[in-house]
């Protein structure tokens with residue numbers, strides 16, 4: 001039998017290798033996680049709605065189990081996410097003026113970050129604040145409508161006060177798309193220029209077999225690097241379907257898809273290794289093809305196979321292309 005090297009050991013000199021997890025997968029994928037990953041992120045259990053479903057009612061039980069798993073296995077943990085327009089309970093915005101909402105934001109950030117101080121080394125403080133298309137820079141969310149444009153810098157300031165040792169990230173998707181890249185750049189540059197405590201840019205990296213191009217990925221990395229911040233890939237997966245491809249006929253990936261995916265991963269990691277001085281973490285949004293959020297997005301109930309390990313946690317051709325360079 002061929003010895004399977006540890007992915008995170010192979011990449012020890014380059015960057016941390018992470019996986020998004022939940023209470024099911026830390027059991028079902030335990031052996032894979034322990035062997036190949038040295039960082040984890042809670043896929044959902046540290047989001048606002050999971051942690052503070054009602055005002056002052058903090059439900060940390062699930063998040064604590066994931067934090068304990070990281071500690072038990074000597075893994076780093078990324079915090080995801082404090083201020084976002086999705087998976088945030090309605091009570092947060094109800095009967096809230098600017099001051100009230102800032103107080104609720106500060107209380108959430110402070111309570112959560114202080115609990116995990118020393119366990120979670122970095123946080124996605126704000127997720128997806130920039131528009132995908134159009135002339136507006138900021139997505140019109142309730143955070144923006146009620147507080148105003150400074151809600152983002154306030155979130156980072158509250159986070160820095162809560163845990164001055166934590167690295168604070170701005171996180172977004174479609175981050176390599178030229179139009180959105182320039183918006184993210186503009187927002188993050190404005191924070192840096194104001195002296196807002198921000199330490200990194202999180203590139204979600206929800207990619208597929210053809211998009212974004214390697215050139216667009218390289219340009220995006222170069223732009224964010226020019227801000228003098230750290231870069232994390234925070235939610236990497238390589239869908240076997242293009243975003244507009246809604247086909248639902250497959251029960252397993254075709255050989256061609258697996259070939260293209262292996263070559264794609266080979267090229268992507270070849271590029272990432274070139275930026276090892278700036279990229280300090282690469283986290284997949286899952287660990288193996290037995291579970292991915294992509295099996296419900298953008299097409300509900302449509303299976304996807306986006307990772308380096310198959311449904312039986314065996315290394316795919318993609319894995320070998322990433323570890324043998």
Ligand SMILES: Oc1ccccc1CN[C@@H]1C=C[C@@H](O)[C@H](O)[C@H]1O
Pocket residue numbers: 043044127173204206235293
């Ligand atoms: O790729 C997208 C396209 C449209 C909206 C959001 C996204 C990505 N949004 C991500 C995906 C899954 C969630 O678990 C993460 O918390 C979120 O950051």
